[in-house]
Amino acid sequence: MIRFPPNFVTLAQLWRKSRCFQLVGSKLPHSKMSVDTDETHQRLKAAVHYTVGRLCQKVGEEHRREFSRQVVAAIAETAFRQCDVFAKDLEAFARHAKRSTVNAEDVKLVARRSTALSIYIQNKSEELTQEQRDLKKKSTGKRKSRDTEEDSRE
Amino acid sequence: MAEKDEEICFKKDTISKLLSSLFKEDKTKLSGDAVLLMAEMLKVFVQEAAVRSQKQAESEDCDQVDIEHFEKILPQLLLDF
Numbered sequence: 001m002i003r004f005p006p007n008f009v010t011l012a013q014l015w016r017k018s019r020c021f022q023l024v025g026s027k028l029p030h031s032k033m034s035v036d037t038d039e040t041h042q043r044l045k046a047a048v049h050y051t052v053g054r055l056c057q058k059v060g061e062e063h064r065r066e067f068s069r070q071v072v073a074a075i076a077e078t079a080f081r082q083c084d085v086f087a088k089d090l091e092a093f094a095r096h097a098k099r100s101t102v103n104a105e106d107v108k109l110v111a112r113r114s115t116a117l118s119i120y121i122q123n124k125s126e127e128l129t130q131e132q133r134d135l136k137k138k139s140t141g142k143r144k145s146r147d148t149e150e151d152s153r154e
Numbered sequence: 155m156a157e158k159d160e161e162i163c164f165k166k167d168t169i170s171k172l173l174s175s176l177f178k179e180d181k182t183k184l185s186g187d188a189v190l191l192m193a194e195m196l197k198v199f200v201q202e203a204a205v206r207s208q209k210q211a212e213s214e215d216c217d218q219v220d221i222e223h224f225e226k227i228l229p230q231l232l233l234d235f
Contacts, residue, residue: 037175044175047168052200054162059204060219065211067204070221075203078228079196080172082235086192087176094182101183102173107191114234117198124194128187 048083049076086110104128164193203231 052075056067093106104125111121170189174182203224210223 040171040175044168044172047165048172051162051164051168055197055200056204058162059201059208063208063212065208065217065219067207067219068221071207071219071224074221074224075200075207078203078231079200082199082232083172083196084176086195087173088178090173090188090192091177091179091182100181101185102188103185104187104191107188107195111195117195117235120198121191121195125187125191128190 045076045080048080049073052076052079163197166190166193169193169196199231199235202234203227206231 049072053072056072056075060067089110090102090106093109094100094102097105108118108121108125111118166186166189169192170184173184173189173192204219206227207219207224210226211217211219214223216223
């Protein structure tokens with residue numbers, strides 16, 4: 001069996017770390033990222049890129065115009081960076097309300113800059129709460145029917 | 155919006171992991187509602203970018219939406235969000 005010298009692993013790790021700093025450190029100076037988080041970062045970016053690609057394709061089909069790959073990549077990158085701004089805002093709003101959990105109210109505040117968007121988000125939020133209410137009703141309804149079934153069995 | 159099969163949207167997991175990784179403090183959490191709304195918001199952002207670029211390409215009579223079209227609409231897009 002081949003035995004690697006003890007410093008082999010550390011050298012490999014060093015190489016990976018330096019690579020990671022070159023990639024991530026230059027873009028995000030405040031980041032405290034290790035190799036692990038860098039990998040998830042890349043995966044998240046890929047996921048965003050994929051969905052952006054599909055959305056662009058849909059818009060392109062509707063208007064019979066193709067999106068170049070460069071545009072899709074640029075939109076994905078912009079969306080990714082916009083997320084950074086959104087996250088910082090959400091965190092600040094939640095903290096201002098003395099909460100540690102970001103909720104729907106904070107998202108409504110993030111959407112405040114354009115009226116149409118804030119109305120759209122407001123409606124979506126109401127839809128969501130309505131859906132949840134319906135679900136709760138259904139589940140309690142089921143529970144009740146189950147209870148009655150059990151009662152009848154007894 | 156033409157809804158053919160299912161609506162294209164960001165996955166809930168993606169958004170929640172992405173936002174959580176961008177928070178400055180580790181103890182900040184996200185509620186389920188907030189994640190869904192943020193997914194919707196990001197979708198609107200991307201759609202807006204795509205449609206505006208497409209319109210720019212249309213006004214320049216181009217068949218393909220290229221990076222220069224996106225560059226032209228980017229400043230206003232960022233101001234609107």
